[in-house]
Amino acid sequence: MNVSASDAVLLAHAGFGVTGCLAALWVFLEALHAEPGNAARIRAAALVTAVSMAAAWICGGYWYVHFYPAEKALILSGPWPFAHNLFMETKEHLFLITGMLAFLLPVTTREKLFSNAAARKLVLSVAALIVVTGLAVEGAGAVIEHGAKVSLLRGAKGDR
Amino acid sequence: MNATMAQQSPKLTATTSGFVLAAAVAALFNTALAWARDAYTPWNGIMKSLTGNAWTAHCLADLVLFVGLGLIFTKTRAAEKIDPNRLTVALIGAVAIGALGLALWFAFV
Numbered sequence: 083m084n085v086s087a088s089d090a091v092l093l094a095h096a097g098f099g100v101t102g103c104l105a106a107l108w109v110f111l112e113a114l115h116a117e118p119g120n121a122a123r124i125r126a127a128a129l130v131t132a133v134s135m136a137a138a139w140i141c142g143g144y145w146y147v148h149f150y151p152a153e154k155a156l157i158l159s160g161p162w163p164f165a166h167n168l169f170m171e172t173k174e175h176l177f178l179i180t181g182m183l184a185f186l187l188p189v190t191t192r193e194k195l196f197s198n199a200a201a202r203k204l205v206l207s208v209a210a211l212i213v214v215t216g217l218a219v220e221g222a223g224a225v226i227e228h229g230a231k232v233s234l235l236r237g238a239k240g241d242r
Numbered sequence: 243m244n245a246t247m248a249q250q251s252p253k254l255t256a257t258t259s260g261f262v263l264a265a266a267v268a269a270l271f272n273t274a275l276a277w278a279r280d281a282y283t284p285w286n287g288i289m290k291s292l293t294g295n296a297w298t299a300h301c302l303a304d305l306v307l308f309v310g311l312g313l314i315f316t317k318t319r320a321a322e323k324i325d326p327n328r329l330t331v332a333l334i335g336a337v338a339i340g341a342l343g344l345a346l347w348f349a350f351v
Binding site for chain 2: 208
C-alpha cells in the first residue's frame with residue numbers, strides 16, 4: 083500500500099467533513115426532542131461539529147494550498163474543466179460559510195432549548211444549514227476528484 | 243413543542259443573538275469577497291501578498307469579521323433587540339443568498 087501525504091490529508095479532510103455533518107445531524111435530532119436530560123448531549127454534539135469542521139478546514143486548506151495546483155492544471159486540461167471552474171470555486175468559498183455555522187452552533191446550544199422555543203428553532207436551523215451546505219460541499223468534492231480522474235483516463239487512452 | 247415552551251419568553255442571550263447576526267453578515271461578506279476576487283484580479287493579488295495565498299487571506303478575513311462583529315454585537319447588545327425568529331430567518335436567508343450567489347456566479351459569470 084502506498085498512501086502519500088497528499089492522499090492522507092485529502093482523506094482526513096473528507097472524513098472530518100462527514101463527521102462534522104453527522105454531528106450536526108445529531109444536534110438536529112436531539113434538539114427536536116430537547117429536554118433538560120439531553121442538554122449536555124446537545125452541547126457535546128455541537129462541540130464535536132465545531133472541532134470536526136475546524137479539522138476539515140485545516141486539512142482541506144493545507145491540501146488546497148500545497149497539492150491542489152497540480153490537480154487543477156490536470157482538471158483544466160481534461161474534458162471536465164467545470165469540475166474546477168464551477169465546483170471547486172463554489173466549494174472553496176461555500177465551505178467557509180459551513181465552517182462559520184459550525185463555530186456558531188456551540189454558541190447557540192448554550193441556550194436552554196427545552197424552555198425557549200425561539201432558541202430551539204435557531205439551533206434546528208443552524209444544524210440543518212450545516213448538514214445541507216456540508217453535503218453540498220462533500221458532493222462537489224466528489225465531482226472535483228472525478229474531473230481529475232476523467233482527465234487522467236482520457237490521457238491514458240490518448241484521446242485527449 | 244409543549245404549552246409551557248410556547249408561553250415562555252422567546253429571548254436569546256446577547257452572545258447568541260450577537261453571533262447569529264455576525265454569522266449572517268459574514269456569510270454575505272464571504273460571497274461578496276469571492277465575487278470581488280474573481281472580478282478584479284489586482285484585488286486577488288493584494289490578498290495573496292498578505293498571506294502568500296489569496297484563499298488563506300479570504301478565510302482569515304471571514305473569521306476576523308465573524309468573531310469581531312460577534313464580540314461587538316454582544317457588547318453593544320445591538321442584535322438582542324431583534325426578534326429571535328427574525329434573526330433566524332435572516333441567517334437562513336443570508337446563507338441561501340450567499341450559497342446561491344456563489345454557485346450562480348461561478349456557473350454563469
